Amino acid sequence: MAENELKKDLPQTSLVPFIGLREGVIFPDTEAVLTFGRPASISGISEAYANDQEVCFASQIDPKANAESLTDYYTIGTVCKITKTLPVNDELHAIVKGLQKVHISQLETRDGRMWSVVEDIEEITETSPEMIALGNRAVAEIKKAQDLGKANIDPSILTKIMSSADPALIANQISAVLDVKNDEKQRLLEENSTEDRLNFICKRLNEEIKILELEKKIENKTQKRFDESMKEAVLRERMRAIQKELGEGGEEEEIGELKGKLKKAKLPKEIYAKVNKELERLAKLSIHNPETSYLRTWIETILELPWGEYTKSSYSLAKAEKILNQDHYGLEKVKERILEYIAVLKLKSEQVKNSKKHSAVPPTILCFVGPPGVGKTSVGRSISKAIGRKFVKMSLGGVKDEAEIRGHRRTYVGAMPGRIIQSIKDSGSNNPVFMLDEIDKIGADFRGDPSSALLEALDPEQNFAFQDHYLDIPYDLSQVLFITTANVLDTIPPALRDRLEVIEFSGYTEEEKFHIAKKYLLKKQAEVNALEPKDVDLSSPMLRYIVRYYTREAGVRNLERQVASIMRKAAKVKASGKDLPIIVTKELIHKYLGPIMFSHTLAEDTDQIGLVTGLAYTKVGGDILFIEVALMPGQGKVTLTGQLGDVMKESAKAAYSYVRSHCHELGIKEQIISKSDIHIHVPEGAVPKDGPSAGLAITTAIISAFTKKPVPKDLAMTGEVTLRGRALEIGGVREKVVAAHRAGIKQVILPKENEKNMVDLPEKVKKDLKFYFAKSMDDVVKIVFG
Numbered sequence: 182m183a184e185n186e187l188k189k190d191l192p193q194t195s196l197v198p199f200i201g202l203r204e205g206v207i208f209p210d211t212e213a214v215l216t217f218g219r220p221a222s223i224s225g226i227s228e229a230y231a232n233d234q235e236v237c238f239a240s241q242i243d244p245k246a247n248a249e250s251l252t253d254y255y256t257i258g259t260v261c262k263i264t265k266t267l268p269v270n271d272e273l274h275a276i277v278k279g280l281q282k283v284h285i286s287q288l289e290t291r292d293g294r295m296w297s298v299v300e301d302i303e304e305i306t307e308t309s310p311e312m313i314a315l316g317n318r319a320v321a322e323i324k325k326a327q328d329l330g331k332a333n334i335d336p337s338i339l340t341k342i343m344s345s346a347d348p349a350l351i352a353n354q355i356s357a358v359l360d361v362k363n364d365e366k367q368r369l370l371e372e373n374s375t376e377d378r379l380n381f382i383c384k385r386l387n388e389e390i391k392i393l394e395l396e397k398k399i400e401n402k403t404q405k406r407f408d409e410s411m412k413e414a415v416l417r418e419r420m421r422a423i424q425k426e427l428g429e430g431g432e433e434e435e436i437g438e439l440k441g442k443l444k445k446a447k448l449p450k451e452i453y454a455k456v457n458k459e460l461e462r463l464a465k466l467s468i469h470n471p472e473t474s475y476l477r478t479w480i481e482t483i484l485e486l487p488w489g490e491y492t493k494s495s496y497s498l499a500k501a502e503k504i505l506n507q508d509h510y511g512l513e514k515v516k517e518r519i520l521e522y523i524a525v526l527k528l529k530s531e532q533v534k535n536s537k538k539h540s541a542v543p544p545t546i547l548c549f550v551g552p553p554g555v556g557k558t559s560v561g562r563s564i565s566k567a568i569g570r571k572f573v574k575m576s577l578g579g580v581k582d583e584a585e586i587r588g589h590r591r592t593y594v595g596a597m598p599g600r601i602i603q604s605i606k607d608s609g610s611n612n613p614v615f616m617l618d619e620i621d622k623i624g625a626d627f628r629g630d631p632s633s634a635l636l637e638a639l640d641p642e643q644n645f646a647f648q649d650h651y652l653d654i655p656y657d658l659s660q661v662l663f664i665t666t667a668n669v670l671d672t673i674p675p676a677l678r679d680r681l682e683v684i685e686f687s688g689y690t691e692e693e694k695f696h697i698a699k700k701y702l703l704k705k706q707a708e709v710n711a712l713e714p715k716d717v718d719l720s721s722p723m724l725r726y727i728v729r730y731y732t733r734e735a736g737v738r739n740l741e742r743q744v745a746s747i748m749r750k751a752a753k754v755k756a757s758g759k760d761l762p763i764i765v766t767k768e769l770i771h772k773y774l775g776p777i778m779f780s781h782t783l784a785e786d787t788d789q790i791g792l793v794t795g796l797a798y799t800k801v802g803g804d805i806l807f808i809e810v811a812l813m814p815g816q817g818k819v820t821l822t823g824q825l826g827d828v829m830k831e832s833a834k835a836a837y838s839y840v841r842s843h844c845h846e847l848g849i850k851e852q853i854i855s856k857s858d859i860h861i862h863v864p865e866g867a868v869p870k871d872g873p874s875a876g877l878a879i880t881t882a883i884i885s886a887f888t889k890k891p892v893p894k895d896l897a898m899t900g901e902v903t904l905r906g907r908a909l910e911i912g913g914v915r916e917k918v919v920a921a922h923r924a925g926i927k928q929v930i931l932p933k934e935n936e937k938n939m940v941d942l943p944e945k946v947k948k949d950l951k952f953y954f955a956k957s958m959d960d961v962v963k964i965v966f967g
Contacts, residue, residue, distance in 0.1 A: 197237045197260060198229050199288060199297035203244045206366040207259045208353040209279040216274050223273045225294055230263045230275070237261075237297045238277070239285060240367060251288045257371045258285055260299065279353070282370065306349045306375040315379045316348040322386035323355050329393035334358050352378040360389055414467065436464045439480055447489030452654050456483055479591060482598060483652060485606050491660065492570045492610045496527030501567035508563045509556055510700055511693045514941075515549075518684050519564060522547065526568065526662075546639050548620070548665045548678075551686025554736020557666040558618060565614035570662065573604045577631070578619035586634035588651035598651040601638055605661070612660035620677070621667035632674045639663055639680050688735025690919045690943060694728045695721070697737050702744050710748040717751045719744075719765045727770060729923075733779040747773050788894050791886035795878035796899040796921055796929075797870065798913030803920030805897060807864050808875060810882040815858030823863030826871025832901065833861050836880035839904055839958065840887065847962070849887045859883065874911040876902035877930065877961055890966050897921045898930035898961065906958035910934035915941045922946045930955055930964060 200222055207213050217223050229236045239258030241248045248254060261277040268274075283299035290296070306312070320343055327334050342354045356369045359382060372378050439460055448456065460480055466473045501523050505516045522545075549557035558574065565572035580586070588599035597603070604615065623631045637643045638658055646655035665681060667673060673681075689697065699721070707714055732740045750773050751763045763769070771777075791810040796803065819837055821830050837859065844851050861879060863870055877900040885892050899917055901909040910932050919942075921929050931938075933954045939947065955961045 194286075195260075195283075195299050196296055197235055197299060198225055199237045199239070199285070199295040200225050201248050201254055201295075202238055202240045204240065204363050206240055206363065206370050207238050207261055207277065207279045208357050208370060209259060209282050210350045210353040211279050211357040212264075212276060213279070213357070214274060214276055216272055218272050221295070226263060226266060226273055226275050228294065230266050235260050235262055235280065236277070237283060237285065237299055239297075240363065244363075251285065254285070254288075255367055255371075256285050257302070257367070258283055258297075258299070259370070302373065304349050304375055305373050306347075308348075312348050312376060312379075313346070315376065315383070316346075316351045319351055319355055319379050319382050319386070322383055322390065323358075326386055326390050326393060329390060329397055331360075331389070331393065348379060349375045352382065355382050355386075359385055361385060435477075436460070439463075439477075439484065442484045443480075446484055448483075452483075455654065456480060475591065475596075479651070482606070483654070486602070486656070487605065487609050487611045490610055491612045494526070494530065494612070495567075495569040496523055496530060497567075498524060498527070501564075504563050504567045505560075508559060508566075510697045511689065512556065512560070512686065515560065515684055515686060519547075519560065523564070523568060545682045546663050546665065546680055548667060548673075548681035548683050549686055550667050550670055550683050552688055552735035553668060554734060554738035555686040555688060556736070557686055558616065561614060561616040561664045561666070564662075564664065568614070568662075571608045571610045571613040572616070573608045573613045574616045574618055575600055575604050576618045578622040579624070580622075580631050581624045583631050583634050584650065586631045586638070588649040590650050591653065596651055599634075599649050601647070601658070602649045602652060602656065605656075605658075611657070612662070614662045614664065617663060617665045619667065620665040621669055621672045632677050635677060636680070639665075639677070687915060687941075689737060690946075691725070691728050691923055692943060692945060694732065694737055694740055695725050698724055698728065698740055698744060702737070702741050706741065706745045706748040709745070710752040712748060712752055712755065716755060716761045716763065717748065717765065718762045719747070723765045723767070723770065726767060727774070730777040730779055731770075731774055743774055786894065788891035790889055790891050791882055793878045793882040793885065793892050794894075794897040794921075794924075794926065795875045796897055796917035797872075798874075798916050803913065803916030803918070805920055805924045805926065806870065806875075808878045808882045809862045809864065810879075810886040811860045811862070812886050813858045813860065814856065817855050818858040820858070820860045821862075822860070823865070824869050825863060826869060828873055829863075829871050829875060832873045832876045833879050835904055836876055836883055836902060837861075839880055839902060839906055840883045842904070843906065843958075844887075847884055847888065849884075853887065857887075859886070873901040873909075874899045874913075876900060877908060877932075877955070877958070880958055881961060881965055884962065884966075888966070892965055893928065895925070895927040896930070896965065897924075897926045897928070900930070900932040900935075900955070902958060908932040908934075908955045908957055908961070914938040918942055918950065919946055922950055927951060928953065930961060932956075 200217075202215070205213070205215070217226055226236070228234075237258050237260050239254045239256070241254055243253070246253060259279045260281045260283050261279050263275055263277050265276040266273060282302045282304070284302055285297050285299050287298040288295060289298075323331075323334070323339070323342060327339055338354060338358065342351055345351055345354070352369075352375050356366065356378065359366070359369075361369075369378055369381065372381075443453070443456060443460060446453075459476060463473065463476045463480065466476070498520055502516070502520060505519065509516070549560065551557055561574075562572050584599065586599045586601060588602065589596035598606075601615075605611065605613070617635070620635075623635075638647055641659060644658040644661075647658045648655055670678060670683065703717075703719060703724075704714065707717065727743055728740060731743050734740075747765065747770075751761075754763060755761055791812075793808045795806050795808050797806050819834065821833055825833070840847065840849070841851075841854055844854055861882070863875075877898045880902050881892060881898065884890075899914075900911055903909065914931065914935050915938065918929055918931075922945075927949075928951045930953045933956045936954045939952070953960075953964045955964065
């Protein structure tokens with residue numbers, strides 16, 4: 182039956198059966214397959230098909246709503262012919278053919294069926310050349326979309342579109358297969374202008390073609406990569422077959438080597454089982470699988486660790502003492518504590534051997550604290566040499582990422598084990614001496630807190646099962662001797678510091694620096710610069726001159742640099758063929774090292790009124806300082822100069838208050854104090870000064886100024902004073918007294934409570950100086966003024 186025969190000459194207004202659609206729009210001149218599930222719809226379709234009735238279809242505005250009246254539907258629909266029905270289970274499938282676009286003016290129910298009052302809508306279509314060209318463009322666009330893979334176009338429909346010259350039919354046919362939302366299709370149905378519809382269709386098809394072209398491009402790239410991967414896989418399989426024929430193992434040989442290493446490794450049972458399982462999985466993976474390289478690296482890392490490999494330790498105290506004395510001058514307290522440490526290790530190992538226990542917990546974790554260059558790291562090396570273990574050093578300065586300590590998870594690209602496990606692997610021993618250098622300089626940021634990871638490594642209760650994120654298996658660190666170093670204790674996290682036993686390294690005295698240079702540095706730098714000891718004549722006085730005027734650090738690194746500079750000059754002379762030895766004089770030192778770098782304050786030449794020598798402690802050792810007091814007519818005003826810190830200013834005010842409150846006992850008239858302004862000055866104003874230990878010196882200088890009694894030029898003092906005149910204990914006694922000795926001081930006043938610190942002083946200093954110990958200012962006044 183021809184299509185135009187299906188269309189009937191409907192009257193201006195017609196009453197036809199009505200079926201609502203939840204979704205979907207039917208266009209005139211198109212066919213659609215619809216599925217109905219609502220009983221009313223199934224009944225209506227069946228009756229209309231049986232009576233050969235046309236049906237009006239319209240879409241619901243809200244697909245989810247339960248439509249009951251005309252307001253729930255779009256008022257523009259399509260009258261259709263039902264050409265076939267097919268019941269399937271509880272549903273009814275129907276093929277319908279769109280005949281005429283209509284306007285629905287009313288819905289009414291008759292005999293249980295829904296009927297609609299409709300009016301025909303005629304489309305506005307011109308047959309101009311422009312309209313025909315627009316239709317041809319739409320046909321070309323839909324053909325291009327179909328060529329690019331548009332899947333919802335039936336070939337017969339495409340043939341019908343391409344063979345049609347009717348712009349309205351073309352618009353209807355393409356609208357039905359256009360990939361747009363339901364409301365946009367409804368707008369296309371409601372649009373009466375064929376030209377506007379075709380313009381909208383061309384625009385939408387153009388957008389869809391761009392997307393299809395991009396998808397095609399991506400698909401081609403993906404297919405190309407897949408083809409290359411398949412080609413590689415085939416070639417590798419062929420290569421394996423060729424290698425097998427030639428007797429070469431290839432990949433199988435590598436797996437076999439790993440299995441051999443696994444059998445030889447002394448892994449715990451649980452870890453052996455896990456590694457073996459992963460090894461079996463590796464053997465099954467394709468060579469081009471990205472996981473293959475990651476898994477192989479993980480297995481190789483585990484097998485390279487020194488499982489059960491222990492260096493035999495020697496705990497001879499005589500040997501340890503000999504090595505420590507050979508490698509280090511002074512540091513008597515440090516050496517004594519290290520010998521105690523080694524003695525405990527010896528007894529513990531014997532106890533384990535006799536009781537046949539599996540392992541022994543190390544007695545403690547040592548932490549060497551002191552200024553740079555005082556021998557902290559070299560003492561750690563000496564410990565490893567003394568007990569015969571390997572030495573591992575890991576610097577923690579600036580470490581802020583927890584992964585540096587504990588490693589990265591295997592899932593990350595470029596993952597690797599933490600530096601602790603890496604260092605253990607490199608050492609080849611499961612019980613090295615492991616030095617964690619600069620532990621006070623680790624920090625925390627958004628990547629985690631490294632100090633928290635160190636807690637597990639350093640805690641004997643936990644480190645027998647240390648978990649590295651990369652390994653993801655427990656590793657025993659209980660036999661590792663951890664030693665840490667730091668410059669200061671304040672920046673070490675409290676939880677970490679609680680696990681450490683602190684051994685303090687003091688700065689070296691001039692005498693100790695001289696002996697270190699004489700015994701170690703001269704010989705070392707001569708060898709470094711290819712010289713013989715006889716090539717340079719550096720006498721003891723000249724070496725002391727270098728120590729005093731060219732170094733001021735607590736350690737000896739700068740001293741070694743100065744010695745090295747002289748040795749390099751000597752090497753140049755020797756290489757030039759000039760006569761040796763070089764005799765080092767002051768003039769030569771000035772020529773090689775430049776003018777004097779540091780001038781040390783010396784004691785006064787004569788006794789002075791209102792001038793007292795105090796003692797100070799700095800980060801590079803001790804020094805002396807002068808306290809000057811001047812009186813002027815005034816009203817009791819106190820002036821403080823010399824770039825003094827808050828604590829030192831308060832100490833000066835307390836000293837002045839003590840003098841005022843005890844003026845009668847000191848023989849000072851109260852009127853003189855009230856009518857005198859006092860100026861307290863500490864020279865070297867460019868150098869900041871602070872601390873309470875100048876209290877005794879400031880008080881003595883004020884008393885001297887008011888009583889006009891001079892203070893002995895060779896007397897120095899240190900100590901804090903209270904308003905009641907008590908002399909309080911202070912710190913840094915060793916460095917302060919050594920500085921006094923270096924400056925030519927002969928007598929030193931210390932608080933009585935610091936008498937216990939005398940054991941820390943060098944014997945020569947104790948022999949050359951006379952010490953007084955004061956409980957109060959009364960004792961100080963008697964010692965100074967008689």
